[in-house]
Amino acid sequence: MTTTPTAADSIMGDVPDGRFGRFGGQFVPETLVGACQEVEHEFRAAWADEAFRGRLDGLLRDYAGRPSPLTLCDRLSDELGLRLLLKREDLNHTGSHKINNVLGQALLAQRMGKKRLVAETGAGQHGVATATAAALLGLDCVVYMGAVDMERQKLNVFRMRLLGAEVRSAETGSRTLKDAVNEAMRDWVATVESTHYCLGSAMGPHPYPFMVRELHRVIGTEAREQCLALDGRDPDVVTACVGGGSNAIGIFSGFVDSDADLVGVEPAGGAAVGRGVAGIVHGSTSFLLQDDHGQVQEAQSISAGLDYPGVGPEHAHLAELGRARYESVTDAEVLDAFQLLSRTEGIIPALEPAHALAWVSRAREELAGKTVLLNLSGRGDKDVAQVAEILGEL
Amino acid sequence: MGTLEKHLRERRDSGRKLLMPYVTGGITDDWLDVIRAYEDAGADGVEVNIPFSDPVMDGPTIQAASDQALRRGTTPRTVLSELRGLDVSIPLIVMTYANIPFRMGYRRFVEECIQSGVHGAIIPDVPYEEMDAWEEAVGDADLDTVMLASPISSDERLAKLTARSRGFVYGVNVLGVTGERSEVGTWTADLAGRVKQITDLPVVMGFGISSPETAAAAAAPSDGVIVASAIMRLLLDGGSALEAGAFVADLRRAIDGV
Ligand SMILES: Cc1ncc(COP(=O)(O)O)c(C=O)c1O
Numbered sequence: 199m200t201t202t203p204t205a206a207d208s209i210m211g212d213v214p215d216g217r218f219g220r221f222g223g224q225f226v227p228e229t230l231v232g233a234c235q236e237v238e239h240e241f242r243a244a245w246a247d248e249a250f251r252g253r254l255d256g257l258l259r260d261y262a263g264r265p266s267p268l269t270l271c272d273r274l275s276d277e278l279g280l281r282l283l284l285k286r287e288d289l290n291h292t293g294s295h296k297i298n299n300v301l302g303q304a305l306l307a308q309r310m311g312k313k314r315l316v317a318e319t320g321a322g323q324h325g326v327a328t329a330t331a332a333a334l335l336g337l338d339c340v341v342y343m344g345a346v347d348m349e350r351q352k353l354n355v356f357r358m359r360l361l362g363a364e365v366r367s368a369e370t371g372s373r374t375l376k377d378a379v380n381e382a383m384r385d386w387v388a389t390v391e392s393t394h395y396c397l398g399s400a401m402g403p404h405p406y407p408f409m410v411r412e413l414h415r416v417i418g419t420e421a422r423e424q425c426l427a428l429d430g431r432d433p434d435v436v437t438a439c440v441g442g443g444s445n446a447i448g449i450f451s452g453f454v455d456s457d458a459d460l461v462g463v464e465p466a467g468g469a470a471v472g473r474g475v476a477g478i479v480h481g482s483t484s485f486l487l488q489d490d491h492g493q494v495q496e497a498q499s500i501s502a503g504l505d506y507p508g509v510g511p512e513h514a515h516l517a518e519l520g521r522a523r524y525e526s527v528t529d530a531e532v533l534d535a536f537q538l539l540s541r542t543e544g545i546i547p548a549l550e551p552a553h554a555l556a557w558v559s560r561a562r563e564e565l566a567g568k569t570v571l572l573n574l575s576g577r578g579d580k581d582v583a584q585v586a587e588i589l590g591e592l
Numbered sequence: 593m594g595t596l597e598k599h600l601r602e603r604r605d606s607g608r609k610l611l612m613p614y615v616t617g618g619i620t621d622d623w624l625d626v627i628r629a630y631e632d633a634g635a636d637g638v639e640v641n642i643p644f645s646d647p648v649m650d651g652p653t654i655q656a657a658s659d660q661a662l663r664r665g666t667t668p669r670t671v672l673s674e675l676r677g678l679d680v681s682i683p684l685i686v687m688t689y690a691n692i693p694f695r696m697g698y699r700r701f702v703e704e705c706i707q708s709g710v711h712g713a714i715i716p717d718v719p720y721e722e723m724d725a726w727e728e729a730v731g732d733a734d735l736d737t738v739m740l741a742s743p744i745s746s747d748e749r750l751a752k753l754t755a756r757s758r759g760f761v762y763g764v765n766v767l768g769v770t771g772e773r774s775e776v777g778t779w780t781a782d783l784a785g786r787v788k789q790i791t792d793l794p795v796v797m798g799f800g801i802s803s804p805e806t807a808a809a810a811a812a813p814s815d816g817v818i819v820a821s822a823i824m825r826l827l828l829d830g831g832s833a834l835e836a837g838a839f840v841a842d843l844r845r846a847i848d849g850v
Contacts, residue, residue: 225690225717227649228753229742229767370655371645383648388768391744478690478717479646491667492695493645 216404294576321503322354324398329363399442403481418452467498548576610816618666629837651771685712698729773800804846
């Protein structure tokens with residue numbers, strides 16, 4: 199049966215050719231093309247298979263704790279002069295939105311008969327989620343993490359090891375997320391017959407940007423229903439932080455056909471969309487921080503999870519279409535927002551979604567009286583030691 | 593037929609195994625002397641790498657070579673402009689990653705290659721599905737685009753990539769990234785054989801060739817070999833252009849004995 203495509207479909211619908219306007223694609227070595235095609239084929243089959251969907255939905259509910267709540271922030275709303283709703287992905291098992299994607303991909307790996315997962319991680323949240331899913335399903339797991347990130351996210355390194363994963367440090371380049379992706383791809387080139395690359399954001403070669411978006415669509419779908427139940431209407435603004443762009447694409451997908459403004463928030467030191475120069479790295483064409491010669495530049499952010507010079511190709515496309523806009527905030531603004539949410543609502547956010555809040559706080563005049571839905575993509579436990587070091591005694 | 597392909601076919605058809613050493617452009621001050629030494633040692637072509645910050649098909653040695661070159665201020669333009677004055681008669685093939693030509697603009701990059709006397713290009717992260725824009729930019733310029741074949745490419749993929757390949761087909765010996773290996777595995781003969789059934793383009797094997805023995809083993813079922821990491825390690829360790837040349841001469845003797 200074929201359905202007639204709607205306007206929304208053409209923006210955030212199927213991606214048969216792996217392209218989002220002039221972005222996306224499958225820029226991988228020949229050795230990986232077959233594997234990417236297999237992932238696409240199996241994902242499409244699984245996504246159309248009720249048994250697979252039932253199994254995933256069951257895990258999301260009984261293991262990860264979905265649906266995640268929607269919280270109306272009374273005190274902070276008053277303080278900012280707007281109406282702030284939080285989509286509480288921080289309350290998922292493992293503490294972030296990453297688990298949605300990982301449970302889907304781990305089940306997919308099992309379906310493909312792959313016994314080993316490799317993943318990259320920045321803040322360690324995707325690594326922890328992957329290690330968790332691997333433990334749950336009895337798969338081997340290797341996580342690559344930049345040496346710098348291993349230092350600033352020690353707690354997550356320990357969690358991954360406790361969960362039975364092997365954590366390997368990426369010692370090249372900036373020794374952060376970009377280099378962890380390089381190492382994970384190098385591993386995959388050598389192990390592709392036995393291994394699934396469990397990529398942690400809505401980036402990389404086709405079908406990852408599409409697949410990861412579909413696996414996070416649950417965020418947007420739930421949030422839209424929850425907003426309707428609460429207010430009888432859509433929010434005015436939907437905002438999320440953007441590293442590779444998975445939590446943002448997940449929540450945007452629920453509202454792309456609404457009248458809500460979609461606002462992605464990047465770190466000032468990693469504003470790939472903000473700078474707007476196209477490039478090809480890690481499997482797709484998108485916006486990319488790079489020098490005049492095409493060498494990829496190192497991002498600089500207080501948040502390991504956003505310390506990435508690229509961005510998922512669909513965000514580049516949404517920006518170019520004007521359907522979403524992208525703002526950037528400084529580390530100092532992020533630290534303020536981190537403390538603000540902690541003090542006013544009793545919620546310690548991860549540094550990543552604190553970026554989105556930092557923008558809301560800065561833009562409060564523009565947003566006065568509006569209902570703003572913010573994707574609180576993770577909780578802040580992992581960041582507390584780092585922030586304590588920066589702020590000193592409170 | 594392009595200059596590169598014509599040259600390699602002639603040599604192959606005369607019964608000679610092809611030897612194509614690699615050099616990272618800008619790795620040392622005298623990297624052009626390295627190319628001259630390769631020619632003197634009997635190389636049939638040279639693969640010149642334009643270093644990229646994030647070479648995902650490369651292992652630690654070539655990453656280090658790229659880093660060293662980039663730290664020395666190497667850019668795509670310095671590599672291509674330095675090649676302009678080079679007085680060698682064997683063909684040059686640039687190897688780089690997609691973002692380098694993409695950033696410069698494919699068309700501009702092709703023009704610069706031609707002006708620098710380059711006759712071939714290898715871009716490992718542009719599989720044939722992503723190749724249209726690049727091929728269009730090449731047009732009828734005398735620049736052969738060499739495609740890589742993997743041990744796990746299906747027969748269908750091999751047929752398609754071989755049909756788009758010019759100059760030669762680059763057979764990858766291993767599943768994995770570049771780097772020295774002590775032996776040539778069973779994939780080499782298998783892949784070389786499968787490609788040869790499809791095409792009469794020269795089939796040259798690369799990745800993991802690190803010694804006269806491995807060079808001979810990979811050249812036997814194919815038309816020749818590409819050698820990279822072993823020589824780059826020699827240069828990274830402070831070896832001279834002449835020493836690099838001497839190593840290539842050893843490889844030459846080994847494959848001539850096949
Ligand atoms: C809590 C949290 N939010 C956001 C991100 C950024 O990833 P993405 O842009 O894919 O949502 C991370 C990455 O580590 C994270 O841990």
